Amino acid sequence: MTIVDPSETGTVSYQKSIPGNASPKMELYGNGSLASSPSDPLCNGFHYSVDAKYTSPPNGLRGVSPIDGHCGPDQCAPADNIWSIQPGTPVKIRMGSHPHTDGVQPESVPTWFTRIATNNAARPALKVKRDGAWKTWTYQQYHNDVVAAAKAFIHLGLEPFHAVGIIGFNAPEWFISDMAAIYAGGLAVGIYTTNSAEACLWNASDSRANIIVCDDDKQVQKIMKIRHELPHLKAIIQYLGTPAHGPEEGVYSWAELLDLAKYVPDVAIMERHAAIAPNKCCTVIYTSGTTGNPKGAMLSHDNLLWTSRMAMTEAFTTLKSRRDIQETFVSYLPLSHVAAQMTDLYLSINTAGVVWFAQPDALKGTLVDTLREARPTALVGVPRVFEKMAEKMQAVSKKNGAVKTWIGSVAQDVGLRGNLKRFNGRSNGNGNGNPLGWTLANAMVFKKVRQALGLDRCIFTCSGAAPMMKETLEYFLSFNIPIYDIYGMSESSAPHTLNLPGAFKIGSAGRELIGVVTKIDKPDAGGNGEICMYGRHIFMGYLGNEEKTREVLDAQGYLHTGDIGRKDSEGFLFITGRLKELLITAGGENVPPIPIEDAIKEELPIVSNAMVIGDKRKFLAVLLTLKSEIDLTTGAPLDRLTKPAQEWIKENVGQDVSTVTEAVGLTSLQKIIEKRMALVNKRATSRAQCVQKFKLLPEDFSIPGGELGPTLKLKRNVVAAKYSDLIEQFYDDTDS
Structure with missing residues (x-):
């Protein structure tokens, strides 16, 4: 039996299933049975049979003849390595140390x-709703x-x-x-x-x-x-x-x-x-292709089933009690993305839950209608979805009368203060010690808002794919709707860390999933380094691409994510940048752009997207887009500003404008932006991280425009190419 010790270099952290004083060794399983672990007697005696654990199996699929040296579909096939670039070549499973959690028995998707x-x-x-009526599959x-x-x-x-x-x-x-x-x-x-x-x-x-x-x-x-x-x-x-x-x-x-x-x-x-074997490929998730042709991340049966089981275990064991209702999900995010597959497809089956399918125009405004009908118990989104939802809520509140507005404002203050107190990383997050007025605010405002959004039964409202802006997170917290950030990637079968009720820290990506390991590689003085992952959720390799597979999987089996982060003393992971997005100025200083872009959007609520420029340049500049309406048919941005953007300009600039074209031409708006950019620069840790120039673009970024990927991630290379002439103007000016 081969033992891999992923703790030789870097800063390693591990959780729950690995004793705090032990080396995070994990068995590599791929020879048809699980040998005893010399360090963990709990693994002794575990073996895997072909018997499926279900009653009255259709077609009598209980045992099959040996093929390729193993008896599929639930017996792991012999494997020589922890990675492969061929879907039919088995890999060794990074078995954990505890048979009841990360050491659970592998099986195939068909059996499961x-x-x-x-x-x-x-x-x-x-x-699914067809011709105005809901059709159901049992x-x-x-x-x-x-x-x-x-x-x-x-x-x-x-x-x-x-x-x-x-x-x-x-x-x-x-x-x-x-x-x-x-x-x-x-x-x-x-x-x-x-x-x-x-x-x-x-x-x-x-x-x-x-x-x-x-x-x-x-x-x-x-x-x-x-x-x-x-x-x-x-x-x-x-x-x-x-x-x-x-x-x-x-x-x-x-x-x-x-x-x-x-x-x-x-x-x-x-x-x-x-x-079939648990350690062979069953699904390929293609990356969004923001840096060249998409790569096919191969996920095995065990990758998907083990990860969904651990995610379910983490989520449901955090609850003090379960309600006697069927878990309910709403499916609307692209199923080509690993987060949607893990939540909508695998978690729903694991919980014997029910999935309600949203309409194709869900992201153009009809999602809330489906949420109201389905009343999900869990909802996963991306930051942009929640930002759009918040914008609509703010627009509705603007129409309230004076008394209703005052009541809402007081309730939001109570809600935010109460939740900021609760969700500070402590494990008890049970609502004890709520501020004065909480019960009244909950009855008069919080419950009604949750019902209006269809989230009155929702325990887990989660966000992934990118960090949630603090402004958006706090807005929902003010209505007692915590949005739990999750961090992962296609290559980790979706989640690696997650925030949960009772284990939630604002601004963090949460703590590790049961049985996985995080290493911060080559940390700097502030503890920031490349985030590396190890565990049973790590993918098999990129389909047919050995070079790229070797780039991300090291000899110890760690996945090098390319993300930069740190861990605090309570085990919460904070994402602080991405190696490929890191800007290295002409002066040699490393600048992570995302914190700057988020700060700009906090100071300027009218900004939809911000992209900082400055790699190999003598100073930073930024491209800005304004929040505008979208064409509900094509998804393309329109010239008309959103109502909240129009109101913000009226309040802060004193002029009535309704279009992006008008706003871009306002000298008075440019001056307000300059003042707000100065506030952003005051937060900078060094002069090199100060933004010196900006430009308002004539239209917002979008999927049809090519600037955003399917999950609304910014394609920096596309934006840089599209606006290359404008970017050069930042640096061609002689007065700079």
């Missing part, structure tokens, strides 16, 4: 899904459709460890296609709906997609355009509407797909399961 679906057959699993129907789609995929020519690409807005058919791809021994690969045909070509070609599932004709036409360049592609499925092309052209409707299952016997599924 079948067990939960069988034991919760009559419970609602999926809900877990039995969900499972039946997965098996049928898996058989149909095999009939259409899906080969083991080849992909089923899925491009479309969140829907039951998206989930079913994902699970069916894995159930049939293939790979589930999400493709962003905003991808161009050329970008789709890269994902489909790189993953050797045999089948691509689309939601509508628009997406089908993208694939038809590039079909001649995809030698592996055998079929296209359209799950909404009637396809313009037919089966004779290799295009099938959803009903036609499911009907093909009748041609495939159960034994075909059994044969595919025999080649």
Whole structure:
């Protein structure tokens, strides 16, 4: 048995499952059984069998013949390394030290899904609104459709460890296609709906997609355009509407797909399961491609199942008691992103919960409507979603009368003071010692606001993908709606650290998930260094890309994230920058741009996006965009300012303007911005971190414009190229 000791270099922290006085050694498991750990007798006697833990299994899938030296699907295949670039090559699992937490038994996605679906057959699993009415799948129907789609995929020519690409807005058919791809021994690969045909070509070609599932004709036409360049592609499925092309052209409707299952016997599924192993790939998550072609992060069955189990354990054990209601999720974030897959797909099944699907225009204004109907118990978003929500809430409050406004203001003050006291990293965060007026404020304001947002049952309102601005976080705290920051990445199967009720510190990314290790590599005097991760959630490697895999996985098995951060004395992780985004000025000083950009947005609430410039330059400058309305059809920014932005300019500049064009031309607004920028510069730790020039851009950044990725992350290289002439003007001026 190989033992890896990830503690040789750097500052290591670990939590819960690893004793504080022990070296964080973890077993690497990949030889078909778990050998005894010389340092942890709790591991003795653990072994993994092929027996599935479910009652009355469909198709009798309980045991299979040995293939490739192992008995799939729940027996780990022999492995030589902790990483691989081939989906069918098994990897060693970074086993933890405690069998009841991070050392839980590996199993395959088909076994796991079948067990939960069988034991919760009559419970609602999926809900989607079609033609004005909600359609429901029970877990039995969900499972039946997965098996049928898996058989149909095999009939259409899906080969083991080849992909089923899925491009479309969140829907039951998206989930079913994902699970069916894995159930049939293939790979589930999400493709962003905003991808161009050329970008789709890269994902489909790189993953050797045999089948691509689309939601509508628009997406089908993208694939038809590039079909001649995809030698592996055998079929296209359209799950909404009637396809313009037919089966004779290799295009099938959803009903036609499911009907093909009748041609495939159960034994075909059994044969595919025999080649599956927990330590082989089942899903590929493509990075957003902000720095070149997207890389395919390969996630194993064990990556996804172990991580979702640990996230569920962390979340639910923090509660003093559970309510007798079904966990409820609302799916609206792009399912091509690992955070949405982990929450909407895997956590929902792990909890035997129900998923309500939002409408395709959710991020354009209808999300709250779905939230009110579903009343989720957990909600995951990205900072921009909550910022937009806060803006709308502020716009509504502006219309309140004097008395209602005063009551709301007093309640918000009580709410913020109470929550700032509670959420300071202490473990008791139970509401004791609330300020005077809390009960009244809760009855008159907090409950009503939560009900209006559809969050009255929501225990976990979480944010990921980027740090939440303090201003937005405190705004929601003032209504007693804590938003818990989560930190992770595709390569860590989503979460690595998370804030939770009772373990929440404002501005932090939270504490480690059970059984994972954080190393701060090469810390500076302030404790800031590169964040490195180790644990069972770390991905297998990048599909077909050994060079990039070796760049991020070191010899000890640590994932080098490229993020800069530090840990405080209570174990909370703070993200302070990103190595690739770090600006190194002409004077040689390292400047993390994100804290500066966040400070600018705090001082200037009318600013939607800020991008600091200054790499290899003699001073810092910044590009600013103003908050504007968006076209609800295309998602493109309009010239019209948001109502709160118009009001802010009226209050601070004294002029009525309604468009971005008018605002950009206001000399008086420029002067106000200069004054606020001076306040931002007062926070700077050195002169090199002061912004000397700014420019208001004529339109906001957006996904259609290319400046933002699918999860609303800023594409700095795209912005820099788009506004290169303007950027050069900052530094060409002789008076600078």
